[in-house]
Amino acid sequence: ILCIRAPCLACRVCSINVYRIQLAVSLEEGAGGGGGKPQAAVASWLAGGGRGAVRGAGPAAHPGGSDRCKDFSLCYWNPYWMLPSDVCGMNCFWEAAFRYSLKIQPVEKMHLAVVACGERLEETMTMLKSAIIFSIKPLQFHIFAEDQLHHSFKGRLDDWSFLQTFNYTLYPITFPSENAAEWKKLFKPCASQRLFLPLILKEVDSLLYVDTDILFLRPIDDIWSLLKKFNSTQIAAMAPEHEEPRIGWYNRFARHPYYGKTGVNSGVMLMNMTRMRRKYFKNDMTTVRLQWGDILMPLLKKYKLNITWGDQDLLNIMFFHNPESLFVFPCQWNYRPDHCIYGSNCQEAEEEGIFILHGNRGVYHDDKQPAFRAVYEALRNCSFEDDNIRSLLKPLELELQKTVHTYCGKIYKIFIKQLAKSVRDRYARSPKEK
Numbered sequence: 001i002l003c004i005r006a007p008c009l010a011c012r013v014c015s016i017n018v019y020r021i022q023l024a025v026s027l028e029e030g031a032g033g034g035g036g037k038p039q040a041a042v043a044s045w046l047a048g049g050g051r052g053a054v055r056g057a058g059p060a061a062h063p064g065g066s067d068r069c070k071d072f073s074l075c076y077w078n079p080y081w082m083l084p085s086d087v088c089g090m091n092c093f094w095e096a097a098f099r100y101s102l103k104i105q106p107v108e109k110m111h112l113a114v115v116a117c118g119e120r121l122e123e124t125m126t127m128l129k130s131a132i133i134f135s136i137k138p139l140q141f142h143i144f145a146e147d148q149l150h151h152s153f154k155g156r157l158d159d160w161s162f163l164q165t166f167n168y169t170l171y172p173i174t175f176p177s178e179n180a181a182e183w184k185k186l187f188k189p190c191a192s193q194r195l196f197l198p199l200i201l202k203e204v205d206s207l208l209y210v211d212t213d214i215l216f217l218r219p220i221d222d223i224w225s226l227l228k229k230f231n232s233t234q235i236a237a238m239a240p241e242h243e244e245p246r247i248g249w250y251n252r253f254a255r256h257p258y259y260g261k262t263g264v265n266s267g268v269m270l271m272n273m274t275r276m277r278r279k280y281f282k283n284d285m286t287t288v289r290l291q292w293g294d295i296l297m298p299l300l301k302k303y304k305l306n307i308t309w310g311d312q313d314l315l316n317i318m319f320f321h322n323p324e325s326l327f328v329f330p331c332q333w334n335y336r337p338d339h340c341i342y343g344s345n346c347q348e349a350e351e352e353g354i355f356i357l358h359g360n361r362g363v364y365h366d367d368k369q370p371a372f373r374a375v376y377e378a379l380r381n382c383s384f385e386d387d388n389i390r391s392l393l394k395p396l397e398l399e400l401q402k403t404v405h406t407y408c409g410k411i412y413k414i415f416i417k418q419l420a421k422s423v424r425d426r427y428a429r430s431p432k433e434k
Contacts, residue, residue, distance in 0.1 A: 107137065108137055109137065109138050109140045109167075110139050110140070110208065110220050110221065110224045111139075111140045111142060111201075111206065111207045111208065112139055112140070112142065112208050112209075112210065112220065113142040113144070113194070113197055113201070113207050113209045113210075114128075114144070114209070114210055114211070114212055115173070115190045115191070115193045116153075116190070116212050117145065117146050118146075120212045121153065122380070123212045123213055124143070124145075124153075124212045125153075125156055126215070126376065127210065127212060127213070127215060127216070128141060128157075129379060130217070130379050131216050132160070132163060133382070133384065133389060133426070134220075134422045134425075135219045135220045135221055136219055136429070137224075138165055139165065140167050140168070140169075141166060141167070141168035142169055142171065142201060142204075142207070143170050144171045144193050145170060145171075146190070147172060153168075154170065160384070163384060171200070174193075174196075175192070175193070176297070182304070183195075183300075186300070186311065191310050191311050192311040192314075194266070194269070195314065195315075197209060198271065198277050199277075199292065202277075204273055205272070205273060206224075206227050206270075206271060206272050206273060207270075207273055208220065208223065208271075209266075209268075209269045209271065210267065210268050210269075211267040211268075213360055213362075214267065215357040215376060215379055216355075217354055217418045217419045217422060218355050218356075218419075219422065222355070223268075223270060223329075223333060223356070226327065227270065227272060229327065230272060230327050231327075233324045234324070234325055234327040235275040235279055235325045236269060236270065236271045236272070236319075236325065236327070237327035237329050238265060238269050238328065238329070239268060239329055239331050239334035240264055240328065241263040241264055241265045243331055243339065243345045243346055243347075244345040247342060248262040249262075249263070249309075250262055250263035254308075254313075254316075256303050256306045256313060256316070256317055257316070257320035257321070258313075258317070259316050259319040259323060259326060260323075260328070263316050264316060264319065264326070265334055266311065266312040267358050267360060268356055269315075270329075276292050277291070277293075278291075279291065279292065279325065281295050282321045282322055283299070283318075283321055284302075285299070286298075295318070296314070299314050299317060299318065303317060332348040332349040332354055332355045332356075332418075334356055334358050335349055335356065336360050337359075337361065337363055337369050337372065337408065340371075340407050340411060341408065343407055344414075349414050350411070350414055352417070352418065353414050353416070353417030353418030353419070353421070354414055354418055354419075355418055357376075357415070359372045359373075364376040370409065371403040371406065371409045372408065374396060374400050374402075375419075378395065378396040379392075389423060389426065390423065396416060397412075400412035400415055
């Protein structure tokens with residue numbers, strides 16, 4: 001067959017591997033065999049020539065006047081079906097290779113969960129916007145919110161549907177019915193919802209949970225990739241609560257066990273939930289190890305008079321007894337005012353910039369930490385237009401320069417170092433990756 005056997009410069013340049021060459025040959029060899037009714041291919045994006053289609057191959061190119069290099073849309077997938085005489089085998093080879101690649105490499109979605117109650121709508125939408133702007137792979141949002149917020153979330157998110165880079169699901173706030181009242185009043189009304197995510201989202205393998213006051217200054221893809229760094233015993237990842245023990249909460253005031261030297265902060269929590277559901281946890285309540293769904297209520301009953309930070313304290317207790325199960329990532333993945341309020345104490349952020357900004361204690365909405373507020377307002381006011389994102393940095397830097405009277409403002413460059421890189425990388429990617 002001319003299209004397969006003739007010397008092909010493109011084949012020499014691309015160095016096609018042995019398997020795919022065999023696949024192409026099998027398409028041609030199968031032409032002699034009968035059986036089966038051909039069905040038209042459904043790869044609509046290949047219609048009209050597609051990628052790699054042979055053009056200008058009319059009667060002059062093939063003696064006898066037959067154009068044997070028609071568009072991909074005429075090709076057939078099953079190598080045992082007979083190819084029509086006017087279809088080029090090389091085109092079918094390219095389509096078959098493309099289809100095979102799609103079949104074995106499905107596009108991975110990154111799952112992001114957030115819990116919103118009260119006046120947290122705007123803050124949550126700004127967090128979601130920061131996730132969408134810089135991320136590469138598609139996103140699946142799991143939004144747990146009070147019923148009165150659902151209509152507003154749906155309206156705002158549907159306005160973003162033109163982006164086609166995310167899907168979302170809205171959930172009510174729910175707790176186990178027999179103890180719902182206790183869980184609701186733990187710390188804040190919705191806070192302990194995160195503890196039940198592995199039990200509610202049973203079909204989700206891995207998940208990134210974040211508080212509403214989080215801002216992504218680099219793609220979620222990068223923290224998502226840390227899942228591959230988990231060893232065989234690790235089920236979740238968090239950052240330390242403090243880098244400097246002299247200002248640490250847990251090591252100075254806690255009346256319960258906590259992880260490591262200064263505890264961990266649960267505002268950014270990466271989870272392999274399949275492992276979480278399967279694991280049997282050591283504990284100080286019984287010699288019998290308990291699974292996730294069985295350990296939560298006994299922990300609350302034992303420590304509810306001794307915990308200050310609610311669900312975060314329960315997680316600290318759990319990982320105190322199971323330290324092998326936690327992957328600890330650096331402070332730049334969960335950068336809070338504590339990292340600069342008395343002087344800079346997150347070395348990784350000083351070197352590479354802040355990756356994820358966590359404006360806890362309401363600092364996005366008051367004047368206590370103007371550097372945090374400046375970043376929040378810049379992203380809140382940013383739209384998805386390319387020109388708007390490109391012009392984000394200069395006005396933000398000018399605002400940050402006004403904050404140098406504070407300890408956090410003195411090191412304002414770490415607030416935009418990674419953000420500037422993320423903006424550059426966004427426009428260096430091809431349009432299909434954005």
